[in-house]
Amino acid sequence: IAGITQAPTSQILAAGRRMTLRCTQDMRHNAMYWYRQDLGLGLRLIHYSNTAGTTGKGEVPDGYSVSRANTDDFPLTLASAVPSQTSVYFCASSPLGWDSALSGANVLTFGAGSRLTVL
Amino acid sequence: KNEVEQSPQNLTAQEGEFITINCSYSVGISALHWLQQHPGGGIVSLFMLSSGKKKHGRLIATINIQEKHSSLHITASHPRDSAVYICAVRSNTGNQFYFGTGTSLTVIP
Numbered sequence: 001i002a003g004i005t006q007a008p009t010s011q012i013l014a015a016g017r018r019m020t021l022r023c024t025q026d027m028r029h030n031a032m033y034w035y036r037q038d039l040g041l042g043l044r045l046i047h048y049s050n051t052a053g054t055t056g057k058g059e060v061p062d063g064y065s066v067s068r069a070n071t072d073d074f075p076l077t078l079a080s081a082v083p084s085q086t087s088v089y090f091c092a093s094s095p096l097g098w099d100s101a102l103s104g105a106n107v108l109t110f111g112a113g114s115r116l117t118v119l
Numbered sequence: 120k121n122e123v124e125q126s127p128q129n130l131t132a133q134e135g136e137f138i139t140i141n142c143s144y145s146v147g148i149s150a151l152h153w154l155q156q157h158p159g160g161g162i163v164s165l166f167m168l169s170s171g172k173k174k175h176g177r178l179i180a181t182i183n184i185q186e187k188h189s190s191l192h193i194t195a196s197h198p199r200d201s202a203v204y205i206c207a208v209r210s211n212t213g214n215q216f217y218f219g220t221g222t223s224l225t226v227i228p
Contacts, residue, residue: 033216035218040220041220042121042123042205042217042218042219042220042221043205043207043216043218044218045215045216048215058215088160090162107164107167108152108154108164108167108207108209108216109164110154110161110162110163110164112160112161113160113161113162115160
């Protein structure tokens with residue numbers, strides 16, 4: 001079944017530890033995104049990637065890094081986790097790039113989310 | 120400053136009621152999405168609109184580009200409609216999606 005797979009589903013880790021959230025899509029979408037969702041706030045963009053080999057910073061990038069070695073995978077790494085990074089993380093993808101001028105055709109597909117608790 | 124505002128934040132309805140959720144936005148857009156987030160957390164796309172109206176089953180979404188406003192209607196609501204409904208817009212500069220904070224809907228049998 002085509003879609004996005006995120007792992008882990010849930011994780012508790014100690015502050016200061018390194019953590020990588022995995023995201024894989026099989027739809028051959030160009031663009032991929034990482035969002036965090038916190039109570040009372042809308043989804044906020046952490047990092048994005050237009051296409052394999054390129055990445056960009058979103059609204060809340062500090063403390064996070066990403067890589068896009070190929071079309072399918074877009075891991076999110078917390079180099080040294082802090083309690084404020086406790087959140088639910090969603091990976092998403094779309095068939096068109098971040099800078100695309102085309103309108104109305106950009107379907108957005110989400111993963112199931114990864115709940116991260118930093119103690 | 121929120122580029123996307125939704126109302127109401129919370130909504131409780133009796134089964135069978137007609138429900139309306141509103142979304143206003145302040146940026147130029149190429150498309151507007153209505154998303155549904157299930158109690159288990161998964162997010163699915165219900166509609167993508169750039170003009171007019173779309174219908175899918177008991178769900179109807181409308182958009183008024185001039186007024187920068189969209190509504191999501193649910194006819195004959197059912198407890199299984201209980202979820203958080205999120206409005207999202209894609210900027211017409213192609214730069215990013217902006218999300219509302221969601222409307223939490225509870226439909227009581």
